[in-house]
Amino acid sequence: MAAIYAERLRKIRKDLRLTQLQVSQHTGINNKTLSGYEAGRNKPDYETLKTLCDFYDVTMDWVLGHTNNPHSQLSEAERDMVEKVDLDDDSFINGDFKFAGRELTVEEKRELQAMARLFLNRKKGN
Structure with missing residues (x-):
C-alpha cells in the first residue's frame, strides 16, 4: 500500500485535472520526481512538499494524513x-x-x- 502522501498528491493532481508534466512546468519539479512521490518510491523534502501544497492549495497536514480537511482553517x-x-x-x-x-x-x-x-x-x- 502506498504512503498516504503518495495517494493524496496523486489524488489532488487528478482532482485538478493536471498531468505530472503540467505540475512540473508550474513548479519546476521534475515530472519523474513527481511520479516517484505519487508512487511512494520517494519522499518529498520539506521545501518540495511546501511547493506542491502551495501549488495545489492544500495543507501539508492533509497531504501527510494529519487531517482529512485539505483546506483546514485555524480555530x-x-x-x-x-x-x-x-x-x-x-x-x-x-x-x-x-x-x-x-x-x-x-x-x-x-x-x-x-x-x-x-x-x-x-x-x-x-
Whole structure:
C-alpha cells in the first residue's frame, strides 16, 4: 500500500485535472520526481512538499494524513494563541512550550516557528 502522501498528491493532481508534466512546468519539479512521490518510491523534502501544497492549495497536514480537511482553517482558540505569541523575535524560541508533557527543544521550536510563519503568511494572502 502506498504512503498516504503518495495517494493524496496523486489524488489532488487528478482532482485538478493536471498531468505530472503540467505540475512540473508550474513548479519546476521534475515530472519523474513527481511520479516517484505519487508512487511512494520517494519522499518529498520539506521545501518540495511546501511547493506542491502551495501549488495545489492544500495543507501539508492533509497531504501527510494529519487531517482529512485539505483546506483546514485555524480555530478561534488557535488564532487567540497565535496572537499572544510573537513569531518575529526570539521570545518564542526562549519561551517555555511543552507538547505531550515535555519541553520542546530549541530546534523543535525553530521548526514550529518557521512552519507557523509559512502557514500564517499563506492565510494572510487569501
